[in-house]
Amino acid sequence: MIRRVAILGGGPAGSFAAAQLASAGLAVQLFDEKLAWEKPCGGGLTFKAYHQYPFLLHNATPKRLVTETTLGASGGGQARLKLHDPLVIYSRLDLNRMLLDRAERAGAQLEKTRVLEMSRAGSGWRLRTSAGTAEADYCVLATGARNSLRDFGTQLHPRDTMAALGYYVDGDRENIDIQFLDGLEGYIWVFPRCGHLSVGICGKGVPAFELRKRLDLYMNERGISTAGARFYSHLLPCLDKGSWRHNRVAGDGWMAVGDAAGLVDPITGEGIYYAIRSGDLAAQALLAESSAAEPAAQYRRLLRRDFTADLEFGARLAKRVFQGRFLCAPLPRRMVEFTRHSPRFAAVMEDLFAGRQPYTGLKRRLLSNLNGSLYEIGMNLGFSRVVPWRFSQPRL
Ligand SMILES: Cc1cc2nc3c(=O)[nH]c(=O)nc-3n(C[C@H](O)[C@H](O)[C@H](O)COP(=O)(O)OP(=O)(O)OC[C@H]3O[C@@H](n4cnc5c(N)ncnc54)[C@H](O)[C@@H]3O)c2cc1C
Known part of the structure; x- marks a missing residue:
């Protein structure tokens, strides 16, 4: 019988799963070494995300709703694209805080600590954290793309990731910019947020320093100054077409959600929606099953039916x-x-x-x-x- 669930990581995936499980009456402990923080990200949420989870649009958290995009490509000029359903752009500090507050209100206990180890203890788990130890019947791994608990979650090989980096720049604009560069499996983005811009680049198979040079050049050409701008970089899961079939998303007594399970669109890099959705599906699988062994199979089925078949197809096109x-x-x-x-x-x-x-x-x-x-x-x-x-x- 699953009564106590440990959620490792409090980004969108972990905090959403925590909220769902706690509101269903389970005892949920969520561990995150930083809790709410400005995770390197564009912060853009698509219509698909807020259509499925309307609270992502209807809330008091600061956000930008952007209805115009400029698409550009080397030698191809630019095209303006009207978005009848806006892209909703958050600072990740604000978004993460909103999601964590929601989990706490649902009854989850939030612990600001790093999980160092996860090991079996009878039919359950013992966690060693920077603050001590904890026990649980079931673990949900939501530790993101830089998951250090290597025996659990997706095994990301170099072919399954792309570098993503950029700057938070003072400034404002009404539209999003997306720029494709010749030969790059990735793109540059400029996302207006409340009070600043998130300007970044992602690319597969290209070293980070090379991406940064290309981004700096673009910003220089567009008159976007990096003076005083805060630099960020992170890993973006981008599973290769062959990696989806053997993706390690769950095992006996645990499931991985969000980036820790590699659940990111391999073309657009959209990951927030898939983090939340996988957190939701993991919670559904856990709540539907009574023994700790079966939720893993149920979770895999739900993921496949919901979106991983489509992302796998996307990986073939990328x-x-x-x-x-x-x-x-x-x-x-x-x-x-x-x-x-x-x-x-x-x-x-x-x-x-x-x-x-x-x-x-x-x-x-x-x-x-x-x-x-x-x-x-x-x-x-x-x-x-x-x-x-x-x-x-x-x-x-
Ligand atoms: C540069 C960049 C731009 C992006 N832009 C977009 C975008 O515009 N739109 C979009 O949809 N997606 C975007 N993404 C993808 C998106 O950021 C991720 O898919 C999303 O954050 C995944 O959420 P998550 O909860 O799985 O992981 P994360 O948000 O990474 O959260 C993981 C959490 O786990 C915690 N943690 C990790 N290890 C431990 C540990 N051992 N113990 C305790 N806590 C731990 C971390 O502190 C963190 O809070 C972007 C990614 C990058 C890198």
Whole structure:
């Protein structure tokens, strides 16, 4: 019988799971070495997140609602994209504090301490922390991408991560900027927050110092000064296509949620929604089962049905989205040009931004709704497998 649950980590994944479990009556202890903090992040929440969890929009916590995005690509100019459902941007200090307060109000006990070790004690667990020891019947691992408890959670190999870094800069603007760079499996972002901008870059297979040079150059060209700006960097899980199938998200007596389970969109880097959603699914799996051995299997099933199949499909597309070519030019450049010139293509981009367009349905939508040019773009993304050969164009 599971009565006491230990949650290791108090970011969005851990604090949401804690709130769900505590409000269902379990005794929940949440351990985080920092509790609320400014975790390196853009802080952007998509429509998908606040549509599913309306409290993320309707609350008194400071946030920016942004309805306009500028997309750019080297050599492709810029395109303005109207977001009918805004991107909601928080400072992570504020977001984390709101989520932790919610967990505490639901009855979770918050402990500001680092968990050093997690070991079996009978059918339960003993935790060694910087402050002492604690016991639990079940553990939810929510320690983020830099999980130091290496026997539990996703085993992140270099091919499963990307570096992400940036600056918090004084300033304000009304729109988001997204900039694709030639050859980079990643992008630059400028997110307006309350009182400052989060400007950053993520990229797979590129060393952090190289990314920083590219970001500094971009900021210099755009007149965004780094003087007095606070630098940040972190790891972003970005599971390779082959890694999803064997992803270690749960075991006997434990489950991993959020970044600790590698649950991040491999194309956009969106992770906050998946952290919260996986925290929710982990809680559902725990509450549905009575013995400590079965929730792991139930959790894996729920994840697969809910979103990991789609993220796995996204991982298969990622390289081609950023580094594919179409009509003699990099695909990101063409995406920007098509967004600028084709309202129908812009609508697809808007839905991708909002999280309304799953990757698994993207090819069907491109093929059935868009004109001949977009049909060709779809084929360049690898859809030639599903269309008759005689309609295929030679790859350029
Ligand atoms: C630069 C950057 C920009 C990003 N921008 C966005 C964005 O705009 N939108 C978006 O959706 N996602 C974004 N992400 C991804 C997002 O930040 C993560 O997916 C999200 O924070 C994951 O939440 P989590 O709760 O799983 O982990 P985290 O938020 O990392 O929380 C983990 C917590 O565990 C604690 N912890 C770790 N180890 C221990 C331990 N041993 N003992 C006690 N406590 C511990 C930490 O202190 C931390 O509070 C970005 C990521 C990066 C790196």
